[in-house]
Amino acid sequence: MVQGVHSSVSATLDLAGCLPEFEVGTARSLWATALPRLRSEVGADAYRAWIEPLRLVGLDNASVTFGAPNGYAVARLTTDYLHRLQARWSALDPVGRRVRLIVADADMIHANSSLVQEANDDDAELGLAGTSAEPVELSASAKTFANFEVGEANRVAVAIARGLAEGPGTGDLVFFHGLHGVGKTHLLEAIAGRLRETSPKKRVLLLTAQRFLNEFQSALRDRETGPFKAAVRGADILLIDDLQLICGKSATQDEFFQTLDDLISRGRTVVCTADVAVDGLQGLNSRMRCVLQGGFTAKINEPDFELRRAIARRKISELNARRSGFDLSEEAIDLIAARITGTGRAVEGAVKQVFAASTLIGREASMEVVIEALSGNWSPPEKSVPVETIKRRVAAFYDLSLEDLVSQRRHRAVARPRQVAMYFCKRLTRRSFPDIGQRFGGRDHTTVMHAVKRIEELAAEDVAFAAELQEIGRKITE
Numbered sequence: 001m002v003q004g005v006h007s008s009v010s011a012t013l014d015l016a017g018c019l020p021e022f023e024v025g026t027a028r029s030l031w032a033t034a035l036p037r038l039r040s041e042v043g044a045d046a047y048r049a050w051i052e053p054l055r056l057v058g059l060d061n062a063s064v065t066f067g068a069p070n071g072y073a074v075a076r077l078t079t080d081y082l083h084r085l086q087a088r089w090s091a092l093d094p095v096g097r098r099v100r101l102i103v104a105d106a107d108m109i110h111a112n113s114s115l116v117q118e119a120n121d122d123d124a125e126l127g128l129a130g131t132s133a134e135p136v137e138l139s140a141s142a143k144t145f146a147n148f149e150v151g152e153a154n155r156v157a158v159a160i161a162r163g164l165a166e167g168p169g170t171g172d173l174v175f176f177h178g179l180h181g182v183g184k185t186h187l188l189e190a191i192a193g194r195l196r197e198t199s200p201k202k203r204v205l206l207l208t209a210q211r212f213l214n215e216f217q218s219a220l221r222d223r224e225t226g227p228f229k230a231a232v233r234g235a236d237i238l239l240i241d242d243l244q245l246i247c248g249k250s251a252t253q254d255e256f257f258q259t260l261d262d263l264i265s266r267g268r269t270v271v272c273t274a275d276v277a278v279d280g281l282q283g284l285n286s287r288m289r290c291v292l293q294g295g296f297t298a299k300i301n302e303p304d305f306e307l308r309r310a311i312a313r314r315k316i317s318e319l320n321a322r323r324s325g326f327d328l329s330e331e332a333i334d335l336i337a338a339r340i341t342g343t344g345r346a347v348e349g350a351v352k353q354v355f356a357a358s359t360l361i362g363r364e365a366s367m368e369v370v371i372e373a374l375s376g377n378w379s380p381p382e383k384s385v386p387v388e389t390i391k392r393r394v395a396a397f398y399d400l401s402l403e404d405l406v407s408q409r410r411h412r413a414v415a416r417p418r419q420v421a422m423y424f425c426k427r428l429t430r431r432s433f434p435d436i437g438q439r440f441g442g443r444d445h446t447t448v449m450h451a452v453k454r455i456e457e458l459a460a461e462d463v464a465f466a467a468e469l470q471e472i473g474r475k476i477t478e
């Protein structure tokens with residue numbers, strides 16, 4: 001998994017058992033020796049932004065591991081600075097260990113916050129810090145604006161996020177909400193990553209609300225809330241993910257409210273996400289509700305067909321970086337986007353499933369492999385409806401005969417209702433594209449895929465058509 005972050009300048013000898021003593025303490029002083037040189041090589045700003053936050057978190061016979069505060073930092077370090085880190089390290093280490101980079105703590109972004117500092121200091125004793133340290137799958141997990149696909153579903157949220165990342169205002173409170181998997185965390189990480197580039201001096205803290213809760217409760221238990229408060233309130237920009245997790249926890253909510261109040265009154269920025277809109281947050285106290293309602297709010301919707309295609313393409317190219325040669329045809333991408341009608345995470349999961357299937361059998365991801373891999377992954381229809389019922393209800397709605405609906409006539413007055421009927425067959429049954437095609441006058445599966453896509457596009461563009469679809473859907477399922 002970590003191969004992606006290895007430098008090519010690596011020692012590949014099997015050194016186990018024949019190493020000179022090389023303790024963690026030695027490694028730390030060696031790193032301390034390398035730092036001034038690195039600073040002069042990369043310049044003070046880049047040093048502060050990328051290298052200074054690194055912590056030595058692991059050491060074995062073959063490699064030395066540094067923890068960076070997030071996937072974005074790992075990606076940036078790997079592309080721009082790993083060769084230098086490796087060169088400096090190799091010049092000092094008698095056995096030339098390979099330099100590896102991992103995310104030391106996915107929740108905490110800002111390495112200079114006292115919370116992270118303390119964690120690193122404690123962990124350093126162990127040589128392998130933070131049991132939570134997870135190796136990073138490089139391109140797949142660095143969440144940036146560059147790898148976040150934009151469409152109607154998330155355009156407003158992305159514009160706000162970009163604005164914050166380029167230059168946060170003073171005292172802004174922003175609230176993003178949307179279903180699980182629509183990309184809220186991705187956006188927060190993108191904001192944090194970009195801020196580290198544009199404003200390396202700003203203290204950016206990204207926490208899940210769960211982490212906020214845990215840290216706060218453990219501080220309460222120890223009767224020592226001061227350091228926790230100082231760390232959180234010391235942020236210039238506080239990003240809190242999954243706010244719904246602290247709803248109903250009254251002491252934590254109060255603390256969060258005070259934090260928010262304190263930060264905003266001092267012109268700092270707070271960004272929160274949740275899986276529902278403010279009104280839907282159960283157990284949120286009225287003060288918090290009121291404050292959140294006063295901020296900027298943007299909903300991130302589920303992606304439409306086009307956006308799902310873009311996300312699928314993006315995830316394919318990220319996986320391609322891990323196994324070159326992995327690619328999918330446009331037809332296969334259409335199939336995924338038409339069939340996986342959930343969130344970005346669902347699309348990503350489907351692509352990964354195809355990747356795993358084609359890797360397992362050591363074959364190209366042909367259409368056959370894609371269909372096979374996704375067969376257990378179809379989103380279940382909300383309600384299973386016989387194809388004949390769909391055809392009859394759609395024909396009745398448009399005042400057409402059943403024969404017209406399945407005929408070869410291509411006049412728009414017949415072709416559009418046919419597409420609508422195909423769309424509902426896909427949405428409300430488990431039938432495959434070829435099967436549906438067969439039931440509409442022996443048409444090809446690509447015609448059905450095109451129909452689904454077209455209807456989704458029209459519904460996104462035209463409110464009246466979306467309402468018409470809803471009405472037809474209601475008639476079919478009543």
Ligand SMILES: Nc1ncnc2c1ncn2[C@@H]1O[C@H](COP(=O)(O)OP(=O)(O)OP(=O)(O)O)[C@@H](O)[C@H]1O
Nearest residue numbers: 147148149180181182183184185186311344345348
């Ligand atoms: N528009 C998009 N472009 C690229 N990737 C996306 C997009 N939307 C979602 N994803 C991907 O889907 C996955 C899930 O996204 P993320 O974790 O950000 O969702 P979330 O809304 O925070 O979910 P949760 O509420 O469960 O935390 C991530 O790997 C993310 O990169």
